[in-house]
Amino acid sequence: MPFRFARIPGVDGKVLVTSEVGEFEFLDETDFRAFEAGTLSPATDAYADLQGKHFLVEGDPSTTLRMVAAKYRTRKSFLKGGPALHVFVVTLRCDHSCRYCQVSRQTADQARFDMSTETVAAAIDLMFQTPSPSLTVEFQGGEPLLAFPRIRQIVEAIEERNRVKGRAITFSMTSTLHQADGEVLEFLRRHDFQLSTSLDGPETLHDANRPQPGRESHRRTVEGIGRVRAVLGERSLSALTTLTRESLKHPEAIVDEYVRLGFPSIFLRPLSPFGFAAKAAQRIGYGMEEFLPFYERALAYILELNRKGVAIQEAYTGFLLSHILTPFPTGYVDLRSPTGAGLGARVYNYDGGVYASDEGRMLAEMGDHSLRLGTVHDSHADLMQSEGMQLLLATGVAEALPGCSDCAFLPYCGADPVFNLAREGDPVGHRPTNAHCTKHTGLFRILFRYLAEADPHVMRTFTSWVTQRPVQRLPDAEAA
Amino acid sequence: MLPLHTRAVISGDLSRPLLKVLDLAEALRGDVPHEQVAVQLDDGIDVDTGVLRDLGFAAVMRPGATDIRPDDALPVICGLSNTDVVNPGDVIRVRHDSGQLSVLYRRGANANSLFLTEQCNSRCLMCSQPPRDEDDLWRVSELLELIPLIDRDLPQLGFTGGEPTLLGPLLPELIRACKAALPRTGLHILTNGRNFAEPVLADSVHEAAGCTTWAIPLYADVPSRHDHVVQAAGAFDATVNGIYNLAERGHAIEIRFVVHAQTLPRMQRFAEFIWRNMPFVSHVAFMGLEPMGFAKVNRDLLWVDPVDYGPALAEAAWHLQDRGITTSIYNVPLCVLPEAAWPLARQSISDWKNIYDPACEGCSMRPRCCGFFASHGPAWRSRGIKAFRFDEAAE
Structure with missing residues (x-):
């Protein structure tokens, strides 16, 4: 059967082989050479191991192919149903002026930067035209809570429509939480919102990254976190860390801040190359080769905390490990092949424009409109056949991209034409200098090194991240 | 007993x-x-x-x-x-x-099973109920008479054999009889699943979907090992296709794995194989050997002291349980299992098989332990058998 392979730095004498459907195996160099040459003896364990994972087939392959097909279908099942994540950019207005921000505007001019009633109605129509049985409605901005009445209107209209439509709907919002007062929180609780906020680390770092009149962003965010938890419960809120050049110096302090505030998860996100962030790149930006050592240090620290009994996970690692260690896809739309842009997600902009992803509309703010699929007045079918979608489908399948098609990490990775457009002005991108590729091959090398080491505590922690449940097995008890 | x-x-x-x-x-x-x-x-x-x-x-x-x-x-x-x-x-x-x-049928027993046929198309090395190739269709007529006499509040009824799918259209007839007489009773049907590789046969049991668990043995992640254990060429492929055919038709599947010297080498890989290829199964059962039937003849091919495979068994069982697949360990006394495996160990060997060793006298874990098979003898006795004192059990 077809396979891909890689040698992992720090894993000596072993070769990683991966299959089209995400099975993997570490082979001894000699076994690997024999396997590759077709001379591996059927009497060896390596032969049986490879056969059990469907790297090799004996005789009639039909049963093996049936299992492989089932695994492939399962792995790509995110394609069924079309876009499930629908992002409503209710306003571009914001009270922050973050150095890395993509698109927000500091203005009081509501009419110009808020979503109109007419746009709202058409966008909801459009969302219900997608066949997905479960829908996530995400509110973005700007600071979406500056347009709270609009959010209320959208939520109520969607719930009204859904009495007939019967979809499983989840509401979510990305917000600084500063405007989340009693009335807002009560509304969010009633509609079971999942909230996401930005917390860049300890106060000094956060306030340096996220300037705001009065320089009290950190304090107000922490207060908001407390209010949200009191009303909506602990599990309704997660936080994202945007990493600036300054952040890279403080992995432990950033993780500690999340532990201190009681978060079970931290999402370490490198700066994205969009919007103002691109212009400010020289001051706050950095290359992926600078991000990777930071990540490696942060992950080691997180694993050390888990070993001591502090349960905290890194969310992106969780997604990557789910791709590696389970047969299932995740709900995460930003690392898929075919790309999640337009296929898994869709963005309704405040001005009525429809984009394939959040980054697609940011790209438009930078002057590149290639991922504007159309407007809220188009039909679902029109949008799916738009030039933008054709561009994404032609360039968003990693299996068919130069450099990706024979990468061992392909089954766990994804295509990101939007990112490539922003960075390189081309949706395919040039793999040897491509930041998306540098980042992900780097991350996969780190993770596969851990998997090759197979330290019982680390494996236990990883398993709990991909199953989202505490792992009960106690390796130390077994040794006793 | x-x-x-x-x-x-x-x-x-x-x-x-x-x-x-x-x-x-x-x-x-x-x-x-x-x-x-x-x-x-x-x-x-x-x-x-x-x-x-x-x-x-x-x-x-x-x-x-x-x-x-x-x-x-x-x-x-x-x-x-x-x-x-x-x-x-x-x-x-x-x-x-x-x-x-x-x-x-015994009211209040921890397990009640209907014995469908002595015929089988496999010859498992450790079969506790060696098949016989004689016409025993009279059993089906008797069972059709028995089923209406079973208590209607029975939670679960087993079908066992032999291989029930060899009954052809009589198997769906028995299922229909159970559904009519015992609408609230779940069925637990032991089969090697091979015949369900034929889609027509899988179609024929459609009435079982929703009230039945098909308990299907799979002994390895690779065909050669499984086929050797069941002494039938092509059995692995047929069983895998049978499992997929049933699952595609909405049936619940339990996978059964008997631990012995022939299955132990692939046990860990088997657990990962189930997770990757059949994460839809509702239950995985790991079972100790029943020292009966062919198992007695093949004792030297099969015997591993459970004390020696306990840690590996705990590892394989938790591998699945941690991933959300309900997993159980049967027929292995608690004293020979590592404590890590205890939460997965089930007590329920059928009443009539369940006995305790003289060494179990005074053991404080007895109420939670499966004990031994009645037919065990010195050749099947683990060196790990011991009684737990009360203070040990309390820990």
């Missing part, structure tokens, strides 16, 4: 060999047609059997009495060699000629 058979003295002509034994009060409630009821009259209860005859009852049962009474107006079953074998609620088969009395 309560046997399923005993001898009895039988007088008069029984029109049917299958009888539901009920005490007088329950018999008179009329839930079971009188002509299929043997009314149990314990010592000291004096009833005019003429009245019972007029009410249409089939027989009277006096387990302890040594002989019939002169005034008995009904066939009488009495003089049981072992009076504990039969109790009210049970369904019995009485052989007039030999005086053999067999319990086919």
